[in-house]
Amino acid sequence: MGQEGVIHMSTRPTALLRRIEEHGEPPVSERIRARLQHANQRYFANDNIAAFILEGEVDELRGEVEAKMAEVLKSLVIDTESDHNTQGTARRVARMFLTEVFKGRYQPMPTVTEFPNIERLNELMIIGPITARSACSHHLCPILGKVWIGIMPNEHSNLIGLSKYARICDWVMSRPQIQEEAVMQLANILQHKVKPDGLAIVIEADHFCMHWRGVKDADSRMTNSVMRGSFLKDPDLRREFLSLLNKKDR
Numbered sequence: 001m002g003q004e005g006v007i008h009m010s011t012r013p014t015a016l017l018r019r020i021e022e023h024g025e026p027p028v029s030e031r032i033r034a035r036l037q038h039a040n041q042r043y044f045a046n047d048n049i050a051a052f053i054l055e056g057e058v059d060e061l062r063g064e065v066e067a068k069m070a071e072v073l074k075s076l077v078i079d080t081e082s083d084h085n086t087q088g089t090a091r092r093v094a095r096m097f098l099t100e101v102f103k104g105r106y107q108p109m110p111t112v113t114e115f116p117n118i119e120r121l122n123e124l125m126i127i128g129p130i131t132a133r134s135a136c137s138h139h140l141c142p143i144l145g146k147v148w149i150g151i152m153p154n155e156h157s158n159l160i161g162l163s164k165y166a167r168i169c170d171w172v173m174s175r176p177q178i179q180e181e182a183v184m185q186l187a188n189i190l191q192h193k194v195k196p197d198g199l200a201i202v203i204e205a206d207h208f209c210m211h212w213r214g215v216k217d218a219d220s221r222m223t224n225s226v227m228r229g230s231f232l233k234d235p236d237l238r239r240e241f242l243s244l245l246n247k248k249d250r
């Protein structure tokens, strides 16, 4: 009987072993997706999902994307084995997506230290132009542009270092984006962090999906703005912001 048991174990794996053998461990993207769904958390292209990614999993994701990207190149009938130009393309694209151009989905928000407004500054501050680099959600084509931020502080506002505006902007833009949504996301974060009396953001960007494909010669530049608080209520302040912005290098 003992003999029979041994034979049984060595020739037929248990149900669990068989399942792992057949399907393997679920891919890392599936594990992350399961956590997001369990938490009822949206995971659109321009959402940040860093809180649902465990240590080391971005590297795993990179491997998964690389393998899938290699399949895309194969389906495009590109001989990546002989063509020295495309030999490392799947790896490079995976790295670019996860650690560069879409890193704003996978990395937590940059740390920003807020200082109380001890000097009670209440003068219009303009930050910009900040370079905005993004990609459209529709075609994953680059979007390159500039962002200007106007802050009207009051005594309850927090102040953050100038370079932090650029960092937060980069974090929001480094995702597949829709320009109108990007500017709202940026406004919501700054509103929350700085708590200004008024907040104004203008973004002007060039959409490469218009140059590169489709209508090609169409005017591909798009401008969006958000005005909140005193910028909405006070037309003079709004004019001051926009005129200062026009004087600046654009």
Ligand SMILES: [Zn+2]
Residues within 6 Å of the ligand: 136, 137, 138, 139, 140, 141, 209, 210
């Ligand atoms: Zn597009």
